[in-house]
Amino acid sequence: MKWFQEMRIIHKLSLSFATVLFLLSISMGIILWNSMGNVMRDSLETKGIDLAAQLAALSSEPIQTANLYALHELVYLTQNSNKEVRYVFITDDQGAVLVHTFPQGMPKKLLSTHDVSQQKSEEPEVLVISTDEGNIHDVLYPIERGELGYIRVGMHEKTIQQVLLANIGELILTTIFIGAVTLVFCVKLTQLFTKPLNKLIKISESISRGILPAETKVTSGDELGKLTTAINTMTASLKKSEAERQSLLNHLITAQEDERKRISRELHDETSQALTALILSMRAMANQADNSDNKSFILEVRDEAAGVLHKLRDLAVELRPPALDDLGLVAAIQKYLDDYKERYQMKVEFDHSLVNPIPEPQASLAIYRILQESLTNIIKHSGANHVLIILTETDSIDLTVKDNGVGLTVETLSKARSENRLGLYGIQERVEILGGRFAIESEPPKWATVIKVSLPRLKEVD
Ligand SMILES: Nc1ncnc2c1ncn2[C@@H]1O[C@H](COP(=O)(O)OP(=O)(O)OP(=O)(O)O)[C@@H](O)[C@H]1O
Ligand SMILES: [Mg+2]
DSSP states (O other), X not given: OHHHHTSOHHHHHHHHHHHHHHHXXXXXXXXXXXXXXXXXXXXXXXXXXXXXXXXXXXXXXXXXXXXXXXXXXXXXHHHHHOTTEEEEEEEOTXXXXXXXXXXXXXXXXXXXXXXXXXXXXXXXXXXXXXXXXXXXXXXXXXXXXXXXXXXXXEEESHHHHHHHHHHHHHHXXXXXXXXXXXXXHHHXXXXXXXXXXXXXXXXXXXXXXXXXXXXXXXXXXXXXXXXXXXXXXXXXXXXXXXXXXXXXXXXXXXXXXXXXXXXXXXXXXXXXXXXXXXXXXXXXXXXXXXXXXXXXXXXXXXXXXXXXXHHHHHHHHHHSOHHHHHTOHHXXXXXHHHHHHHHHTOEEEEEEOOOSOOSOHHHHHHHXXXXXHHHHHXXXXXXXXXXXXXXEESSEEEEXXXXXXXXOOXXXXXXXXXXXXXXXXXXXXXXXXXXXXXXEEEETTTEEEEEEEEEETTOOOO
């Protein structure tokens, strides 16, 4: 019954209704056929006996006077005035046929149907004979207790069947009509119930896709109304926790950026300055060294300190690129890319159409961090040797990063999520907080992974 379970409610109800109606009309037809058939067969027999009794009374005198003509008249009149009468014949007390209504001659078989030797009473006998024309109720009626002979009247069931078929036909038509009217009513009623249910299904589906709909109007106090209220309450609480989550994430990201900024400044202003001072002192020390060995040792240490200073500056730039604050996004990206190309020997193309600096600091910082994460991922996972970055600014700020590496599958992504790898997830979160869109696609054959980010303009989320 899996197919039945998978059907829509409206189809289930219609099918159940049609089945019930079909079974009902079949059983009503059978009951009608049996009960009405029995009643009609009884009345056919009674009529046959009545006719035979009349004939017996009327034929007594013609038999005694051997008036065959009168007997003929009698049997033909009886047959012609009753459509249920298939045949009539009269025999004498020895069983010899006196008159009959068979145009083709008297069938011999009929004579032996009743055992007349036993039939010396006033009681009629009825036998049902099965023939090619259907059942015939054959009535044997003794004339003067059988001393003068017997009347035989054959009543056929044809008319009963015709009446029954006509009645059953009428019943079927009436059932179909009532069924059709009730079905329409049933379908309308189901639609009335399932329409709000379908709406609720759509709402639940959109909730499962992460789109939280506006409150749905509760139009009834029944189960559907209660379900709508429950979904409204669920949506409201989901919206609340989503807002809390976003605000928490926003705070986290801001706190992280502030911390990076602070460490970057600390590294640049404090640690780098101290190291620079140390390097200068070492140079002075080297100049004052008493022998050449000491001098070269001091100079070696000074060079090492200079290397550390260089790395510290790189780290400070990575933590908070000064170019982003001073020169804007494009210059910061270009500076980052120069370093990236040199470090990883990667072919990197950067297409941009930013005429003015992006006024939204959060957006430009987000774009910069997203690009950083995407380019790091390309080195870590893709095996690519060619990267194309497109940054455009229209109604929205759009960043696309394409690489020709191994590509990304849904399985890799869900595996990364389960292992708490948060790079791409972090990108998605940042984008959503800013009300933007994020997608991972591919553009075969050239670009295996295409990361697309679109942030709305002039819409700062606090
Ligand atoms: N450009 C890419 N090409 C191929 N696979 C990629 C690419 N970027 C990401 N992936 C795959 O997607 C997974 C998820 O990336 P994500 O940045 O979220 O995590 P991660 O880089 O592994 O760890 P984290 O960023 O937290 O240090 C990666 O583990 C990697 O398998
Ligand atoms: Mg990553």
